[in-house]
Amino acid sequence: MEEILLNKPGKKIILLGNEAIVRGALEAGVNFVSTYPGTPASEIGDTFSKIAKKARVYFEYSTNEKVALEAGIGASFSGLKTLVAMKDFGLNVCLDALLPFLYTGTKGPTVIVVADDPSCHSSAQSEENTRGLALLAHIPTLEPSDPQECKDFVKLSFQISEKFKIPVMIRITTRVAHQKMPVILGKIQSSKSKSQKGKFVKEPKRFVTMPPRVLEMKKELLEKIEKIKEFSEKNKINSIFRGSASESLGIITSGISYLYVMEALKELNLDLPVLKLGFFYPLPEKKIKNFINPPTGGFKKVLVVEELDPYLEREIERLAKNINPKLQIFGKDLIPEVGELKPENVISAIAKFTNTKYQIPNTKYQIPIPKRFPQLCPGCPYWLVFSAVKKAVDTKKVIFGGDIGCYMLFGLPPLNIQDYLFCMGSSVGIAHGIKKVTGQKLITFIGDSTFFHAGIPALINTVFNKSNPLIIILDNQTTAMTGHQPHPGAPKDKNPIKIEDIVKACGVKNLKVIDPINQKEFTNTVKEFLNKKEVSVIVARRPCKFVR
Amino acid sequence: MKIFFEQFNILIVGTGGQGQITLLQILAEAALFEGKEIKTSELHGLSQRGGSVEVHLRFGKKIFSPLISQGKADLILGLEMQECLKACYFANSKTVFLINKYFVPIPLQKLLTEKEILKILKKFSKKVTLIAAANICQKELGTNIVAGIYLLSLASFKKLIPLKPASILKAIKKIIPEKYLELNLKTFNLASDKS
Numbered sequence: 001m002e003e004i005l006l007n008k009p010g011k012k013i014i015l016l017g018n019e020a021i022v023r024g025a026l027e028a029g030v031n032f033v034s035t036y037p038g039t040p041a042s043e044i045g046d047t048f049s050k051i052a053k054k055a056r057v058y059f060e061y062s063t064n065e066k067v068a069l070e071a072g073i074g075a076s077f078s079g080l081k082t083l084v085a086m087k088d089f090g091l092n093v094c095l096d097a098l099l100p101f102l103y104t105g106t107k108g109p110t111v112i113v114v115a116d117d118p119s120c121h122s123s124a125q126s127e128e129n130t131r132g133l134a135l136l137a138h139i140p141t142l143e144p145s146d147p148q149e150c151k152d153f154v155k156l157s158f159q160i161s162e163k164f165k166i167p168v169m170i171r172i173t174t175r176v177a178h179q180k181m182p183v184i185l186g187k188i189q190s191s192k193s194k195s196q197k198g199k200f201v202k203e204p205k206r207f208v209t210m211p212p213r214v215l216e217m218k219k220e221l222l223e224k225i226e227k228i229k230e231f232s233e234k235n236k237i238n239s240i241f242r243g244s245a246s247e248s249l250g251i252i253t254s255g256i257s258y259l260y261v262m263e264a265l266k267e268l269n270l271d272l273p274v275l276k277l278g279f280f281y282p283l284p285e286k287k288i289k290n291f292i293n294p295p296t297g298g299f300k301k302v303l304v305v306e307e308l309d310p311y312l313e314r315e316i317e318r319l320a321k322n323i324n325p326k327l328q329i330f331g332k333d334l335i336p337e338v339g340e341l342k343p344e345n346v347i348s349a350i351a352k353f354t355n356t357k358y359q360i361p362n363t364k365y366q367i368p369i370p371k372r373f374p375q376l377c378p379g380c381p382y383w384l385v386f387s388a389v390k391k392a393v394d395t396k397k398v399i400f401g402g403d404i405g406c407y408m409l410f411g412l413p414p415l416n417i418q419d420y421l422f423c424m425g426s427s428v429g430i431a432h433g434i435k436k437v438t439g440q441k442l443i444t445f446i447g448d449s450t451f452f453h454a455g456i457p458a459l460i461n462t463v464f465n466k467s468n469p470l471i472i473i474l475d476n477q478t479t480a481m482t483g484h485q486p487h488p489g490a491p492k493d494k495n496p497i498k499i500e501d502i503v504k505a506c507g508v509k510n511l512k513v514i515d516p517i518n519q520k521e522f523t524n525t526v527k528e529f530l531n532k533k534e535v536s537v538i539v540a541r542r543p544c545k546f547v548r
Numbered sequence: 549m550k551i552f553f554e555q556f557n558i559l560i561v562g563t564g565g566q567g568q569i570t571l572l573q574i575l576a577e578a579a580l581f582e583g584k585e586i587k588t589s590e591l592h593g594l595s596q597r598g599g600s601v602e603v604h605l606r607f608g609k610k611i612f613s614p615l616i617s618q619g620k621a622d623l624i625l626g627l628e629m630q631e632c633l634k635a636c637y638f639a640n641s642k643t644v645f646l647i648n649k650y651f652v653p654i655p656l657q658k659l660l661t662e663k664e665i666l667k668i669l670k671k672f673s674k675k676v677t678l679i680a681a682a683n684i685c686q687k688e689l690g691t692n693i694v695a696g697i698y699l700l701s702l703a704s705f706k707k708l709i710p711l712k713p714a715s716i717l718k719a720i721k722k723i724i725p726e727k728y729l730e731l732n733l734k735t736f737n738l739a740s741d742k743s
Contacts, residue, residue, distance in 0.1 A: 179614040180588040262612040343617040361619025362637045369633045374599035
């Protein structure tokens, strides 16, 4: 049996942050889980995929994150305990469904896990900070620092959701999601007491967000948030660590940054008070005010240690204004705003903040390190597509659209064919715009899973609004980049929705399905299709070598 | 208030697909058998596709950060020669480098030679040991895929890691799938013979 299902409360097992999230959901008695894979969140779905049957949990890889959330909303409205997981960009796709979900609130408790990727280790497009979306949506948001907290915070989130009838978000980052430590297990709810069967009870006043009701709903949401703020004030996940009462300096931090702060204080042999915030939204304002203005006398200086944008710093500036106007607030003047934090960034910031002498080791060396780019795997079918396209056209004259998947490596040496790259499905939408206003030849690449995720409306648009890019759908029969998850064109039960059937149904006339091992046919088709007056599609079908 | 912290930091560097995450799992389980606090950090996804992969493991007491700070590695396991250059920033004069004598080429780029690399590493620490792990495994076991396990086992036999070889063995048995276990046990024993 998988270790993650061990029902031995008190036992310690080593879990990845993402696995600890799964364990927390199991201990909370989750019934329904949906996701779309994306690093650094993928292992949440992958772990559920392995254990769902044994754990008697319903699990699905949905076609995209918005659909995953909508499925979760349906399950919640039918009374089930629900978890939806995704990476940061997935939440962008979801926003349209997320905002009204805060207005209606939940019926079955619902937790949404979102993983940011500071430093973009496995993310093209942008270095996102989901905290901004938490504020936009008014969704209560918790930020764990390590796997133990991942598990505990997920359980707490289900409790908050149950108590206040509101979805709760867990925001993690790469170094939390992909951090391992021994986690103390709790009790998994016995499978007998759980049921995947829900019941939808009609309550239009609750689930229909039409005016004028929608504005009442907004008022109700803001009232809930005020109550959750009170809850946050009393909750121990916002706590003060270390520090002697005589100090006039303090540090405020959260998430992964907290671990670096503790490490830095150890390294510098300092004993400053640290306020660790488990809640990002709503913030425990009274607790923060008491921290920066303790009964022993107000702090002189406070350092806010957070990754990326200064969301906490701005709030603390606002809170300090009335209560401790002389307080000097440090943050982004000492800590980088771009890229993830490293322990040494925090050590050096705290050293400066406290006027402690400290030199980061090894900064004087400049070592000539050859840059190693990620590569398509040896034996990857995309090499064949690349080679056929290169034979067919002058790559300097043709525009190449890239999309999200392994094939975005086309943009790196030695291949170097990628002229723009945005978000899931965008290669086709942008291609249409370029083709409408230029006479230039254009080829876009889009993967099979990405096509199902967000490519179809854009394809329909090229037919509806009449443009003629050549779209090469790279069908390797799996969601390869994120760890070989199934998708509608390559489901586990082998009843695929055929991509060519969809393309045909969208009204595309120039369509061929080719195994790129047939180089000559592929090359000739590229040449032929590039001269068509209407959109054309090649489905390049050859399975990823890991699923063959 | 001075508090005593006892901890050990291991950095494993190499290229994607050399099994860093498996080595990390084995070390973490072995440390758990010995009742240590543990934190690890790894990367998945795009960052793994044949690019550089560095993973961190810290164990002992009062471990907070999953990442090792610059200059704080106790042991650096290098699975590929070029990649050790990146690890230098984590080294200090007491750091032990245990390195697989193995090169993974980079398309269209000239690699540094063994001599050039050693010269740079020795600026940071004199304790640099080169082991022909890939060759030894290829010759004795018919595959170099277990070079990392060989290096890790060797490190435990040579007492370069404060974990008992018996704990490493127990962890290998727990982590490695049935199908590959025999090969990995042979590798462990080979390292025992050679140490």
